[in-house]
Amino acid sequence: MAEAMEVLGKLEDRLRIRQPDLQELNERFEGVNKLRQLGVAIPEELKSFTVVLNWARVVVDAIEHRLDLSGFRMPGAEAADTSLWQVWQYNNMDERQGFVHTDALALGTSFACVGTNEDDKDSPLITVESPLEMTVRRDPRTHRVTEAARFYDADDSGTAQRATLYLPNETRWLKRERGQWVNELEPDLHGLGAVPVVPFVNRHRTTRLRDSVLEGASEMADVIPIADSASRAITNTQLLQETLVAPARGVLGATKGDFVGSDGKPLTAWETYFGAVWAMANKDAKTFQFDAADMKNIETIVNMYARLASGVSHLPVEYFGLTTNNPPSAEGYRAGETRLVKTAERKQTAFGNSWEAVMRLVIRFRDGKWSEDARRMEALWRDAGTPTVSMVADAVSKYFAAGLVDWETAQEDIGRSPEMIRRMKERREKESEAALSFGVQQASEVVNEYPVGSSVPVSE
Incomplete structure (x- = not known):
């Protein structure tokens, strides 16, 4: 208990150091910040004329709009895993993935947590957390998360009154009493062997890994x-x-x-x-x-x-x-977005690694054991470019006709979800079975009407 409280105190100090900078970045994104040094040129009574151009949000939104996950594919599989996509849909991650990406791009870091779902064990809970409330520490050798904490339910002074401490083999829920942290509930001794918290870090660098506090950088900083x-x-x-x-x-x-x-x-x-x-x-x-x-x-x-x-x-x-x-022209406009598209693709690679770690935790909570195959899981993203629908359909149909991609890959390239592809595949199989059954029936009728050795009339 004493060791856990010591870890919690260090994590709280770590978050307190970062919060002022994170809060300022958050105000920048929300557009509620004030122009600095405004009083030098404008009297106090004229500050109502202030106009703030929120180009910082424009930068973040332009990249985030191009980050849409379409599924997860296990090694050796021909299509995206439908069971993982069901967990994704259960947790409304179609919407909440945008929360994670936006916070990571704007504030430099965001987090996702995985936990047990008592209502549906086949669909573990995935929650997204704000970097204003959560922080983690990593192993300096492996860079894996060794401990994490979330501080929330602040009082009028802004001090958090509750906390959740995540350790590799246990999770604790605590509350503050008389300035001290005490257990609010019985600890969950899950024995997971890993912290069920995954950070999403924007613009990660090896240099920042040496810093015990700073991880990631905001996309808004330069603008x-x-x-x-x-x-x-x-x-x-x-x-x-x-x-x-x-x-x-x-x-x-x-x-x-x-x-x-x-x-x-x-x-x-x-x-x-x-x-x-x-x-x-x-x-x-x-x-x-x-x-x-x-x-x-x-x-x-x-x-x-x-x-x-x-x-x-x-x-x-x-x-x-x-x-x-x-x-x-349309071609010229797309050419002008080359750097933006490449930036979005870089984010897909970095954030995709984090989402794969989240889904590995989902499999562990669902199946009760770690999956070796999940280490080679692949996150599938929609095209980060801005081609027209007709251009995408034309390109995919040409690839399919030339045999460069199979049917399911062609559907993924078009942007259809794993669940839609599954339904389409079932309908195709039913249609094939019906066509085959109809053909066998027709052939049987011909054989019965014209036995072997008889002449079959030929229409003129």
Whole structure:
């Protein structure tokens, strides 16, 4: 017990160190952050004009939209494993996989946990956890997770009041009492031999493995300072719209009494300024006007920032609102997404390894033993590119006609789920059996009508 409490304390300290940075990144993604150093150029009463360009979320969403799992294939199998896909569907992972990918891309790390399902032992539970609540430690030699903890149910001070401690052979549920962690439930001595928590790390590097706290990096990091600069430019535009866009007007030699309404009462300064017609009886008064400010230079600056953001994020510049008079053709547009597609494919490789580890744990919880074949499991992803439906169908049909792929692989390439492929295969088999049965019946009728040795009439 004392050793477990010591491990929990170290993990809590580890999470506390990371939380400020993670919280700031999370606010960046949600678009609730404030521009830094805003008070230098803009007074406090004008901060309501602030505009924040959330290009950070654009970067994350553009990659996450291309990360869709379509199944898991065991070694030696011709098609995706339908039993694993049933567990996937049971846990609503079609939706929740996006939670994992988004947090990993935005915050650098996210987590998935596997546990026993008391309601359905054939479908172990898969939960996704926030890096704001969970942290892990790894073995410095094997890099495997040796311990993990989730801290949640925070009070008004923001301090977590409950925790779940994951160790290789036991799981503990704890609560905080008088500042100390105590067991809330009896520990689960599962003897699994592995921590049932899988981290998803974005932009992993060997250098970061030496750091006991830092794992992963945010995809937003490079674009954040550029987005801030563009946001300040747009904010300045907001202020200029109120002050310099309309021509400034003035009058010399007039008195306050010269500005009166139809009722004979003096007009206020703003009513006078925004009046449609300036006319007065004072022959000594002289009016003048300043030219309006040209806003095109700000547009040029924002476009420059959009191109810079495109360069560091690998996204086409159109993602940041910059369009051209002559839009590219479909082929040209896809060519412009080459770097984005390659980035998404790299994420598929890294995140695919983590999802395979999750499904190995699923098999262990379901079958009660580790599967050696599962070590060579393959995660199947949908195409990260943006081809049209007709292009995909045409390419797959040509591969199938040339014998380069089998029927089931062709269905996977089109993007059909394992369950749909299974149903299609069953229908194909039933149709083949029905056709074969019909052919045998027809042949039998012919033999019965025209016995051996008799002449079969031939139609003219």
